[in-house]
Amino acid sequence: MSRKRAEDRTDDSGAAIALRDVRKTYNSGARTVEALRGVSLEVPRGSFTAIMGPSGSGKSTLLHCAAGLDVPTSGRVLLAGRDLSGMSDDELTEYRRAHAAFIFQSFNLMPALTVKRNVALPMLLAGRRAEDAAVLQAIQRVGLADRADHRPGELSGGQQQRVAIARALASHAEVLFADEPTGALDTATAASVLRLMRDSVTQHGQAILMTTHDPIAASYADRVVIVVDGHIATSLEAPTPETVSGALTRVASNMAVR
Known part of the structure; x- marks a missing residue:
């Protein structure tokens, strides 16, 4: 790889995630769908960003492109300082496991x-040692200490989601991607999980990018980005449930009068 190409594949902005003029187009029969229309977004290290928007707005596509799970039609995506463009599927898999x-x-x-083995698995696949104490602490933090030796088939849907959350928290990865992480949880458990995610940002410097429909969940973030028709319509700093609900109402009103 040339020096110029190596420099192009790295980033010194300090962002854990950076999307630069990202576009994503799908062909649906004879119709072309523009899921993302020139989205630029940065998520700094040690910060929490929530993505909101109506169904079909492009928020899940944005998350998938940011995570390297989907390939943009054009534009650049940088994850943990590295440009993902041009990486093979195997390279992307290894890079995601590490970061x-x-x-x-x-x-x-x-x-x-078992729950314990599921929580430890990503660290083992990434070639890192899975400390028993760290694994058990993550399981305890999501309220499943008494289920650590159970298998997923012995758990409810909400409990399985908590295992998935413990698995993500235990890894202390640089970046956490969460797609509606509290959708299957009751109100009290959802609040507990969101506090854990908030703590991972403030205590461990993790960067989180989360999609959600819930203004209360979004209020745990540092910033809320509202996506409409494949572009960022507005963003809010230091959101509260009230300011998020108000912004969503205004966006819906603007869509209705077009």
């Missing part, structure tokens, strides 16, 4: 493994 953790609506737990 990122994920919480998705599908729990992606291994049914044959």
Whole structure:
């Protein structure tokens, strides 16, 4: 790799995630769908950003492109300082294992493994030692200490989601991607999980990018970005449930009068 190309693949902005004029187009039969239309966004290290927007707005596509799970049609994505463009699938997989953790609506737990083994698995796959104490602490933090030796089939859906969250928190990865992480949880457990995510930012310097429909969940973030029709319509700093709800109402009103 040339010196120029190596420099192009790194980033010194201090951002854990950087999207630069990212566009994503899908072909749906004879129709072309523009899921992202020139999105530029930075998530600094040690910060928490929530993405909101109506269904079909492009927020999940934005998250997937930022995580290297989807390839932009054009533009650049930098994760933990490295440009993801041009990386092979195997390179992307290894890079994500080393630098990122994920919480998705599908729990992606291994049914044959216990809760403890599921939480430890990403660290083992990344070639890192999974400290028993750290694994058990993460499980305890999501309220599942008495289920540590159970398998996913013995847990409720909400409990399986908490295992997925413990797995992400235990890794202390530089970046955590979360897609509606509290959608399957009751109110009290959701609040507890969001506090844990907030603590991971303030205590461990983790960067979090989260999609959510819930203004209360979004209020745990440092910033809320509202996506409409594939572009960023507005953003809020130091959000509260009230300011988030107000911004969503204004965005919906603007869409209605177009």
